[in-house]
Amino acid sequence: MGFSVEVLAKIAIELQRDIGHQDRFARLIATLRQALGCDASALLRYEAHQFIPLAIDGLAQDVLGRRFALAGHPRLEAIARAGDVVRFPADSDLPDPYDGLIPGQESLKVHACVGLPLFAGQNLIGALTLDGMSADRFDNFSDEELRLIAALVAGALNNALLIAQLESQNVLPGENNGYGQAPGQEMIGLSESMVQLKKEIAIVAASDLNVLIGGETGTGKELVAKAIHEGSARAASPLVYLNCAALPESVAESELFGHVKGAFTGAISHRSGKFEMADNGTLFLDEIGELSLALQAKLLRVLQYGDIQRVGDDRSLRVNVRVLAATNRDLREEVLAGRFRADLFHRLSVFPLSVPPLRERGDDVVLLAGYFCEQCRVRFGLAQVVLSPGARAHLAGYGWPGNVRELEHAIHRAVVLARATTTGDDVVLEAKHFTLHDQPAPVTSVALPPDNTNLREATGRFQREMITRALAQSEGNWAASARRLETDVAHLHRLAQRLGLKA
Template identity: 80%
Template structure:
């Protein structure tokens, strides 16, 4: 065997030390990169017919936000089905899921590629992928050696997933997983505010308390409600959605509580309301602050006594419904202004949750961008959607007043523009694809252009970042020419670009 005992021992130690620490898998693949001499590596978790990245090395950061559905990625599907080490021919015609996602490598047409499926018993739980730019990079490593590494990693990954299950109802604490087959969205994020929100969701989901979810428009309050329901004892029963802002006053009571035939003009049959439909499940009342005071009083009665009365009916019906409410208003201020009932506010806010705005979770922007890129790729039938280094810096420098929803729409619009200008099915998003109505001003306005105060270091970094991006664009992404245009040594430019987040 070409691996030394010391090298294998180092892998084992990396796997077993700080077993619950989120950086453990990152340390592992860095160790593997050194041991195997690969240029890029990734540890992936398998769930719902897709691979979800847990840790990466040598790949663009947005890979952590991408979700690789097996049906869309033949190489990963081959790894999932193989049951053993997979060595892809250097000139394999199967598209590589990381094509365009290894910084400095525009194409992976000829390269070494290994896949190590990871099992717990007979169940596939993940995979290790290893890529090398030299076509013969892994020839010296035997299948027996690689199987040993796969066995070590499989055991560690399985232990980590078991610990996560014991700590919460989630398989992985940094995600609320969706089903790739249904296109369900996920809560993407590794930043401290999101991890804290995840913990609070896990705590309240296990109870049956009503929850008030606050946050700015576009932050993902509905995803929080879905996560609470999915992790609760009511998960097998309905999650019913109602947007209170879209309810005309004339039909609002009927929508909530139902009506009987003949209750009013047009009531030609009995109809169940949202509370009745959600019996034994969860009712999510979005934009709760828009409800009229009269409806607030009737909603309060349901929360207090657990019974409803259909419009036009003298009888009461018992319901068992958990209410999750969301608002972008400050309901305390609404109570003081007399627009929201204080007693209803206190009933709803037994366990309040606040969804952080995107500007408070900067490190999640690129992960979310990668997630939306992969969604667009699948929906539009593209081979790949890649973020250029300049685009990643561009996205990271914006404050996103519209939060995650604005980022999603910006990515979708940019993909449409980039596809229109592309000859094939491979799309690379560049800063100019984020223009407003053809204007040269970007939709992603740099932080230094905003009115709020920044310190001198932030302002200097922002100015340098913008100057480098503009010069790089004008020099067709040629770094040497860009260095000359900026009167910099090319090595110094590369170092500066890395520090500013323009290069990986």
């Protein structure tokens, strides 16, 4: 019993209907699952030696956030190399990438599994995977029928990817990256706010405008900057990074503009600054709100006239640099308070972007959790890292004040804890492996030091504890720690150095 003409017609219609719509692939997968009697199916896009899920049915939601590198998944590698329908033996020894990821099925030791590679001409563009819990689920379908399904799906996938490229003004496949970002630099998320952000990135990347990227600590502002650079005409030139919050005032100007030999004590040779390093490329200034007013004035001059002066040099150098700046402060308030120059703010914020906090991104939390689970699986050499339903609910219900960075650290911690109590290479993360607290516990009392401690020692000890705690709560970010402690970041750096907390 194969496909009827009616079923094939329905599949073809589903494939072409609203091909530019967000849920087109989800509808297709649902249709195929019904027609083939699958218990689970997935449509995957191929890029840079990995498969990226576009739509799933019958699989855990976090699969959509996972990235399946061929090197770590033998079945997917076999599908990518086959060039034709792949039917895996029901008792195949090759580990299944979805083991533990089909709700209600703890193991996929014996099951039917079919893989259909998808091609555009000679180029592999994706794969369709079909799983059935009974070993003979797909025996009634001939290879010829499955090839027909693969051809229909491949055509629809190729058209959809071309539409996506045109919408984002990207190049066609085979040139540059074509579609998406490099592994490890991808912005994971299907929420409305993230879809909108990606559209805005695609628009501004093609221009040469300076961009101000706003958002809370840990939301992924650096990834936004990388995406803008990679989508711009400057992509072949360097993207240079500078964290303004980590710059002591004494060396900040030299870091930005360079210096000549003898400009100051310790300047034993000429040194290029970040602007020179980024010539013809992009300079990403993180935490720009931490720059002093004097440096803001010099930065404004570069943006206005395109020339810089090394410290100690009378000559000017011409540079061609696009500046992307990021901040977790409200720079409008900083301008009103006199801590940030209004003219620099307006120069930078021609096209402002706002990265949404994780608590406003809905189901993206679970997708990101799946992404980090797969990263941990590879890093620790595990067979599987799976989230239990309780763990998914636990993560989805938390407020994530530290945003994506906090989620990443929470997953890594949970994997380490789970491994300590697990035998074998299959790790299941439970809610108990996560210790999440929206707010740090209040300090109700301060323990007094011993009687023989003088005031200076006691003060130093207390300051060390306060700074250490603020750093822990701010994921090691000095600027955020300074705001928690309501002090100037430069003063905090000096104090931490005096107390022996930094070299």
